[in-house]
Amino acid sequence: MKRLISAALGLALMAAPALADWAPDGPISLWIGFGAGGETDTLGRLLASEMSETTGWDIVVENRPGGGGMAMFTQLSVAEADGQTLGMGVTMPVLVNLTVRPDEVPFTLDSFDYLGTVALAQVGIIAPADAPYDTLSELVTWSQENGGALVGFDARPQELLMRFVDAETGAGFRLVSMESSAEGLQNVLGGHVQAAFTAGVHIPSMEAGDVKMIASANAQRHSYAPDVSTVQEQGYDIFVDPWFYVAAPAGLPEDAATALADAMRAALDSETMTEVIERTMNTEPGDAGPAETREMLDAGLENAARLFAN
Amino acid sequence: MPPLDIILAGFADALTLWGLLFVIVGVVIGQIVGAIPGIGPIMAMAIAIPFTFTLDPLFAISFLVGINKGGLFGAAVPAILMNTPGTPDAAATALDGYPLARSGKPYKALRIALFSSVTGDTASDIVLILAAAPLALLALQAGPVEVLALLIFAFAVVSGLVGRSLIKGLIATAAGLLLATVGLDPEQGSPRFDFGFFELYDGVSLVAVAVGMLAFAEILRRLALGWTAREVARPAAAPQTGGPADRRVSLAEYLSCWRELVRGALIGIGVGALPGLGSTAAAFMSYAATKKSDPGPVPWGQGNLRGIAATEAANSAVVGANLIPLLGIGIPGSIAAALLISAFMIHGIQPGPLLFETQARLIYGLFGAMLMANLCNLIVGQASLRLWAWVVRAPETLILPAALLACIVGVYLSSGGLFGVWIMLMAAVLSLVMTATGFPVIVFIIAFFLGERFERSLSQSLVILNGDPLALRDHPVALLLLVASGAVAVWMRR
Structure with a gap:
């Protein structure tokens, strides 16, 4: 032994x-x-x-x-x-x-x-499924026509990204600070904001058909939503990673x-x-x-x- | 609702020997960490999650739910026996629980707390099982403006309720809100009142303040008393005296609390279904509602059974209801619920609106485990209250230093180092000063806890309302709550 x-x-x-x-x-x-x-x-x-x-x-x-x-x-x-x-x-x-x-x-x-x-x-921008806009560019137009869209964000870079888009387009976004992605999703589902940044928490609601993604805020498209284009692809040269x-x-x-x-x-x-x-x-x-x-x-x-x- | 055979299969999955074992171990751990100031069920759950990865998802989640539920009763034990709540959730329980224990009936106080806790918890679980999805949709209707109004209502109730004067209550609320502004502001991300300490960027640690003001201050006060009284072998808590009737809670006594139990459970369920308000506020709102009724032979705050029932039913009812937004739409209603989400996710289950369709069997298994956990809480609690009462019969000279050490270690671990311990010490001193000058400490703590949420709701509401007070017309519920806040303040004025 x-x-x-x-x-x-x-x-x-x-x-x-x-x-x-x-x-x-x-x-x-x-x-x-x-x-x-x-x-x-x-x-x-x-x-x-x-x-x-x-x-x-x-x-x-x-x-x-x-x-x-x-x-x-x-x-x-x-x-x-x-x-x-x-x-x-x-x-x-x-x-x-x-x-x-x-x-x-x-x-x-x-x-x-x-x-x-x-x-x-992976950070995305989401909106209620029945919203009359399907992309960030369409949200910009909607915002211009309706006195400023409410957009939720939960980190400073996301806010800056929206301000960048706002400066280029004059969309007049009204940015609402959220504690987390989950709170952003909750406010989109409840109809309290027109769009929000979320990181993954929205995927089940997207599968259920309650929300849609209008842009990927990353430099790349998201693996689970290859059809949704990035903010950069939609013509605004900016991203958060x-x-x-x-x-x-x-x-x-x-x-x-x-x-x-x-x-x-x-x-x-x-x-x-x-x-x-x-x-x-x-x-x-x-x-x-x-x-x-x-x-x-x-x-x-x-x-x-x-x-x-x- | 899914077909009956899936529901039954889910329940059958939970009600196995292994399922029972995991729930019991969870409840025992929960009761222990809940009772020790500074550690708490949240931390125990966070530490346990990685270890549950290799377990079957149902067992993993049952185990975590057991910790969560056990923790809530555990926190009430030191609140009742020594006036030092294990977590702030149990602070309201000390209002009537501690006087009852002091009058020689600690067993009775612990038992009514246990029965009320399990009652509130079970009621809330049943509501969750029957109506999670529709209630979650209803809760979604509450936007930032409504939440802001609800918070103002809660502040009005709590300020009016606790302490000797409404004015002092309001001052304590304002001071608590002020302390909550320390750290990065939610709008611009610029640091406020950080005095050059990066540790303060996320604000003052909640655990450090709660433990310092509630537990540490009380221990210091008793140590000082013991020092001046020069008594050596004083027990840490009053021993049980009287006959068997003073130990037990008879069925008649339990039933005499039915109004408090029902009201507490309803308040707890309502508060729990809305993400982010928490069980401390629920317990105090329930106590406030109860305090306006006729106390009967024992005045409120002097060991009234119904006072204990009101707070414990409410804070425990929050736990089940916190899962309503989680299971209904995938949004966590509290930190504990957020931890459960991460446990779900590492097992590949995404909580969300489709959960009842894709994972019906698991969800009903979870429901089965929750009900089982309530039963285990009752049984383990019955057994352990003897143990606790025995522990605190030890002399103060033994218990108090041990409790001090637990406070320091718990705060050191959960707030990331000695910085948190210093905060705890400062909070303890502040608490002693506030008590000496008649400012209600608990009002300060509740305002401090909800302060961050309050500020964010305020900033969100200002953007949503576009700075126009008249836009409140589109938010009738919020308007109603604001009017009610004013009315409550006048009504409860002393």
């Missing part, structure tokens, strides 16, 4: 370095920039449990809510860069804050090393960065994560690695500057 154990131990010791050159010295903390129960939280907790399963590392999820992830990234930027503190957030609030009040934000994009993207939130992504404090040792990014990639490619992301977000897992994520954030910063130029 003893021999068996020592043999197994020896095997395990030999096998371990073959899997990864780097292993954490204790548990890894994955900070979530939002409170418990949101999309980021659900995705983050599943990603953590999938990563610990494939690597055997202890990954502890901690919620650090505040300012759409700003509180968490602020703390992350000064955490020790040993690969044992990671943070998951959404691109849009970070890019907006870096654009609008760069002096007040205690970090820049350079304050972090990036591990990769997790998923893209909120990506969920994972970052670490800048200055991560190279082997740690590689090991973590690989572990995250393996977890995202697993059947479980693909399935969950497909079910909750109606999209595939993000496939950007460390370098591509950084490039995407740089491009996003330029897009945000354009959004705010108006």
Whole structure:
């Protein structure tokens, strides 16, 4: 028996370095920039449990809510860069804050090393199924003729997108701030607003024939509604692309960065994560690695500057 | 409604040994976390969701529903025994529950709370089962303008109800609303009153304020009392005295509360069907309605059974009704309901208007599990109230430090670090000052909780009405509620 154990131990010791050159010295903390129960939280907790399963590392999820992830990234930027503190957030609030009040934000994009993207939130513009407009352009015309359409939004970039369209067309939109996509859907269904931005929550109501989508607000059309054109395709050169992504404090040792990014990639490619992301977000897992994520954030910063130029 | 055989098959899926096991484990966890200040069923559900991924969807959701339902009764336990509600939902229960426990009848107080909680919950579940879809459509008719008017009505009721004067109540409401403005404003996204702290961008943590003002402040007050009184082995809660009649709740006593139970359940169902108002407000509105009736031999606020029945029936009725918008149209009515949605979604089920057609069997399984959870709540609650009453018979010197630690750990975990603990301490001090100067703490907390929703409804209404008060003519329900708010304030003036 003893021999068996020592043999197994020896095997395990030999096998371990073959899997990864780097292993954490204790548990890894994955900070979530939002409170418990949101999309980021659900995705983050599943990603953590999938990563610990494939690597055997202890990954502890901690919620650090505040300012759409700003509180968490602020703390992350000064955490020790040993690969044992990671943070998951959404691109849009970070890019907006870096654009609008760069002096007040205690970090820049350079304050972090990036591990990769997790998923893209697909944002659509919906209207009641029986509304007399089928596209954003038709909503613009309707708004001009009817003294301003009420449009619900739940994030600043969505509001800016509508203001951009408004500035180009003189539609006279009256923009109503909503707490969430769900509240936007509720107000569209109840007939309290003429259109609203929603991220996925509208799909069942669309299938039931209660609402229709008049545009995709992303740079691409949505996988579940390939016939609905994007805002850009309808002639307004603007989009919003909120990506969920994972970052670490800048200055991560190279082997740690590689090991973590690989572990995250393996977890995202697993059947479980693909399935969950497909079910909750109606999209595939993000496939950007460390370098591509950084490039995407740089491009996003330029897009945000354009959004705010108006 | 789907065919009977599908309904029966759904119920049969739930009523299995495994189904029962998951519900019982959920209820036990819920009652424990509900009773410990600072943790609460919401956090337990959020932590449990990833672990339910590998379970059968029905068991996963039954388990979460069990936690949710158990948590509501659990929160009432410390509210009654020690005047320190586990969550704000139970704050109203302490008004009559704590005096009754203090008079030597803690078992009686806990039992009536348990029976009323289960009654309200079951009534609300039955309404949900029979009428989710039509009620959800009805609730959709309430737009931002109507919600704003309803919130103003709730503030008027609560300000008039609690405390010694309406003016002090209104001041507390205004202060609570002011605290709720901390953080990014919903219109422009510019930070307000953040004093350079990013932690305040999402506003002051609700959990930290609630635990600080309700539980932590009470514990500090008792510690100070114990210090001055120099009593060493004082038990944390009054022990049970008197005969068997003071332990039990007789059928006659239960039935004597029927008006409070029915009214509480109706208020809870109404509030629950509208997304985002919450069970704390429902409990207080029910108590307000009850307080205007004749109290009988025991005055209100001095251990009246009917006062406990009114609040517990109402706050528990919110839970089932919160699922009306969720199952009817796919919109969560509360954080707990939003957590259930994410549990549905990771199992590949999109809540929405087609749910009753595509997943009828699962939905009826869920209904079966909910009814089963109510029964388990009753049985587990009966067993555990002995345990709780036994726990708090331990000396204060043992219980109070443990409770303090629970507050700190719970707030640390749920608000993301020591920052939340500092907020909790400040809230506790504020609470002690308010109590000493006669300002009602709970009014402040309710206004603070609903403040964000109030501000958003106000800004939404201003856009929808185009800034024109005369446009209110198109919103008769809202107009009625606004008039009623004024009338209530005058009526309840003291």
